[in-house]
Amino acid sequence: MTSTLPAQRKDSQLYIGLMSGTSVDGVDGVLARLAPGQPPQVLASSSLPMPSELRQELLALNVAGEDELARGALAANSLARLYAQAVTALLRDAGVEARDVAAIGAHGQTVRHRPDSGYTIQLNAPALLAELSGIDVVADFRSRDVAAGGQGAPLVPPFHAAVFGAPQGRAVLNLGGIANVTLLEPGQPPRGFDTGPANVFLDGWCQRHLGTPYDADGRWAATGQVVAPLLEQLIASEPWFALPPPKSTGRDLFNMQWLDARLDAYDGSRPAPQDVQATLQRLTARTVANAIDAAAAGTREVFVCGGGARNAGLMRELAYCLQRPVRATDALGVPAQEVEALAFAWLAQAFMAGSPAGLPAVTGASGPRILGALYPA
Structure with a gap:
């Protein structure tokens, strides 16, 4: 033009x-x-x-x-x-x-x-x-x-490639309401896709039960325990997780009604609210790890941006599920926010x-x- x-x-x-x-x-x-x-x-x-x-x-x-x-x-x-x-x-x-x-x-x-x-x-x-x-x-x-x-x-992978590219396998993970990942592999064009919920459930559940906008540093989640059967049900009950890229999502799918329907369908005893929070934190980390492992198992390091990078509890969960170094993009010279x-x-x-x-x-x-x-x- x-x-x-x-x-x-x-x-x-x-x-x-x-x-x-x-x-x-x-x-x-x-x-x-x-x-x-x-x-x-x-x-x-x-x-x-x-x-x-x-x-x-x-x-x-x-x-x-x-x-x-x-x-x-x-x-x-x-x-x-x-x-x-x-x-x-x-x-x-x-x-x-x-x-x-x-x-x-x-x-x-x-x-x-x-x-x-x-x-x-x-x-x-x-x-x-x-x-x-x-x-x-x-x-x-x-x-x-x-x-x-x-x-x-997602729109940001070409920007991530221009700013954060490296000679080794690297992923750039954005944790907003929804999580999306850019995969940067040597000699390959950048790839990227949404992986599922990031803060949308963590914030929504916290707002409902504590009246606070978010779970600062994952402190509330840290008082709970991951409910493994509930976590498996949350993942298994949603076909979107198994879709291959390209794929994207938003609140049209992952919203509090989605969560409430699965809590109502859970056949175990009703978990305490803090246990649900811990499970939702693991859900974010686990679905990110599943997506990266499936699409780019050779990824050696993960750099995180977005609001979720400030959640120390979520960052620990990511490191646990990914079994790779996980750091904020601040380490690459661009503050995560x-x-x-x-x-x-x-x-x-x-x-x-x-x-x-x-x-x-x-x-x-x-x-x-x-x-x-x-x-x-």
Whole structure:
């Protein structure tokens, strides 16, 4: 496509990436310099909590309800205003003017992900964000891949390959609400897919029983015991786990109703809530390990990003189930909480350069596609 950007933006190496993930706990943002042939240089980062009312509405919009269209549009506007606050903080902290930034990559909030039915929905108001920030916005990254027959997810493996590639077998694991893994093997193109639930159950069960947003460091899970028969039932009862890649998932499948149905069907005695939490923590680690062992048994080390990297209990479970070194991506020079936002800055740069960023081997699309749509300031 032909760009109508001012000259200073055409030549700018500054990009902003914004991410609000399946956990719906906040908005992460980075302002980075993305110079060809150079590692990304993060100039500023920002993390804003999701306002409680907006969080509850976004979660509610994951399931069918009354007046969804209007509610979804209003929630998208509220999210764009929160994005704009993050942008303002990034510009201020980096000492950068809006006119010096080439583009914002804004993923939006996924409320439906049904590539099997040919659609995916990320609530966003990129035109409003462009208006509020004065910066061009690239959004809607998934739909072109889905239109080409792909899953539209995961989107980050090419970024992981560019930033975290190594001469030995390495996996990059993102632990948001859903877990996804990128497999980086010497001499092979990157592969990646979702592995199943990460924090979606851990947070939801904790919120239900403790009234806290998450299980800090897995401390509550540590007071319980893994219920092995329940763990086996959770895995065996869900055919999705056994599907080969490419595959992706979300709250459409893995939600609290999914968990409640399996707890009701469990033929053992009802476990204590803390034992369920311990079992759910093991479920995340075990399904990740199963997926990596099946797809890339030669993987020698695993680097973790996303909110789950801050959960010491979950990281210990991963090391136990994987039987490999497990570390946060901080060890590779990119803080775990910044990785996904940085990935969307990178995807925005790819769009502005007219470079296909989709990987058919990852998503199953019929070919590489330029991902995103431009909303000029």
